[in-house]
Amino acid sequence: MAIEDPKDVKPETPIVFDASVFQYHKEIPKQFIWPDHDKPSPNVPELSVPIIDLGGFLSGDPVASSEATRLAGEACLKHGFFLVANHGVDGKLLENAHSYADSFFTMPFVEKQKAQRKPGQHCGYASSFTTRFSSKLPWKETLSFRYCAEDSNSNSDSNIVQDYLVNAMGQEFQEFGKVYQEYCEAMSTLSLGIMELLGTSLGVGRKFFKEFFQGNDSIMRLNYYPRCQKPDIALGTGPHCDPTSLTILHQDNVGGLEVFVDGKWRSISPKPHVFVVNIGDTFMALSNCRYKSVLHRAVVNSEKPRKSLAFFLCPQKDKLVTPPTELVDVEHPRAYPDFTWSALFRFTQEQHRANGNTLDAFSKWIQQKTELIQEG
Ligand SMILES: C=C1C[C@]23C[C@@]1(O)CC[C@H]2[C@]1(C)CCC[C@@](C)(C(=O)O)[C@H]1[C@@H]3C(=O)O
Numbered sequence: 001m002a003i004e005d006p007k008d009v010k011p012e013t014p015i016v017f018d019a020s021v022f023q024y025h026k027e028i029p030k031q032f033i034w035p036d037h038d039k040p041s042p043n044v045p046e047l048s049v050p051i052i053d054l055g056g057f058l059s060g061d062p063v064a065s066s067e068a069t070r071l072a073g074e075a076c077l078k079h080g081f082f083l084v085a086n087h088g089v090d091g092k093l094l095e096n097a098h099s100y101a102d103s104f105f106t107m108p109f110v111e112k113q114k115a116q117r118k119p120g121q122h123c124g125y126a127s128s129f130t131t132r133f134s135s136k137l138p139w140k141e142t143l144s145f146r147y148c149a150e151d152s153n154s155n156s157d158s159n160i161v162q163d164y165l166v167n168a169m170g171q172e173f174q175e176f177g178k179v180y181q182e183y184c185e186a187m188s189t190l191s192l193g194i195m196e197l198l199g200t201s202l203g204v205g206r207k208f209f210k211e212f213f214q215g216n217d218s219i220m221r222l223n224y225y226p227r228c229q230k231p232d233i234a235l236g237t238g239p240h241c242d243p244t245s246l247t248i249l250h251q252d253n254v255g256g257l258e259v260f261v262d263g264k265w266r267s268i269s270p271k272p273h274v275f276v277v278n279i280g281d282t283f284m285a286l287s288n289c290r291y292k293s294v295l296h297r298a299v300v301n302s303e304k305p306r307k308s309l310a311f312f313l314c315p316q317k318d319k320l321v322t323p324p325t326e327l328v329d330v331e332h333p334r335a336y337p338d339f340t341w342s343a344l345f346r347f348t349q350e351q352h353r354a355n356g357n358t359l360d361a362f363s364k365w366i367q368q369k370t371e372l373i374q375e376g
Pocket residue numbers: 122138219237238240241242243244312345348349353354
């Protein structure tokens with residue numbers, strides 16, 4: 001499995017991570033202890049990230065638009081993280097999405113297991129990836145599901161998220177499913193607005209990336225980080241770059257997100273009604289490496305459980321990820337080969353545990369495969 005660490009293979013007998021028990025243990029199993037160089041550090045300084053007024057940009061207000069474009073461009077060239085406010089997502093929907101996540105993760109372990117992620121699948125409930133890996137386990141539980149945006153040419157009325165959740169968990173989860181169906185629809189709309197902003201700031205026009213992601217095939221993930229009595233040697237989510245295109249994260253008020261900038265870990269504290277947005281590897285490739293996808297992680301604490309809601313924007317599976325011609329010239333030769341999201345996705349699930357090196361490892365792997373085909 002993970003080619004960079006031979007010990008990190010699929011375990012024969014996975015341990016069972018039942019957080020209702022584990023959160024009180026004074027000692028943690030060795031599989032959750034991270035190597036010294038990855039261990040969280042105390043007193044992490046705050047990262048300076050701009051707050052972008054998206055409403056001002058989308059309404060076409062010229063002053064707000066040029067300020068939003070400038071701030072987004074600057075942040076994406078540097079580290080790829082920024083905040084968005086005035087985004088148009090209903091506050092009540094956001095509140096419901098958090099409280100339904102609470103109610104899901106605080107259910108008994110056997111109930112959550114009804115939605116258990118099956119081997120080889122990325123949707124469902126996973127407790128700490130105990131069945132996928134055997135070391136550097138994240139101190140978290142996740143519930144993931146797929147969201148497909150309506151193709152504007154089709155008039156089908158699909159409720160993919162609601163149907164999946166009701167099917168996995170039972171009829172009593174209709175309302176639960178409806179909330180995340182609506183939440184994903186709101187995230188898809190928001191991400192297309194952000195794509196207009198990124199297109200403008202890269203000088204390729206408002207429409208280019210918006211159209212690229214119009215029928216997106218995205219992933220929604222609810223992250224739940226139980227209390228941990230050893231927060232100085234464990235991690236909630238290990239250091240990684242998102243392999244996806246754009247992540248829209250809403251964290252509760254506990255805090256724990258950290259980003260690696262200029263050789264140091266820095267935190268991004270939660271702000272109510274504000275989303276944290278970051279560039280993922282696929283967008284870094286689409287922008288021909290102009291915009292950065294950077295290393296980040298989530299730390300845990302011994303006092304309060306923490307939640308975050310992550311919407312990972314992804315293109316339709318077989319769409320070619322290739323930068324617009326405006327972003328390729330002598331000073332900026334092609335940084336990565338063309339690929340499809342389905343190939344990168346498979347790479348992260350079958351060959352390479354997502355980390356800070358995923359896109360480079362994937363590019364090398366494609367090049368080797370191409371050479372083999374040419375030789376053979
Ligand atoms: C393509 C993917 C890899 C991860 C799941 C996802 O479907 C979306 C983002 C990825 C991930 C969440 C980024 C953080 C690290 C990771 C290993 C995790 O801890 O959850 C990633 C995912 C994975 O499960 O492989």
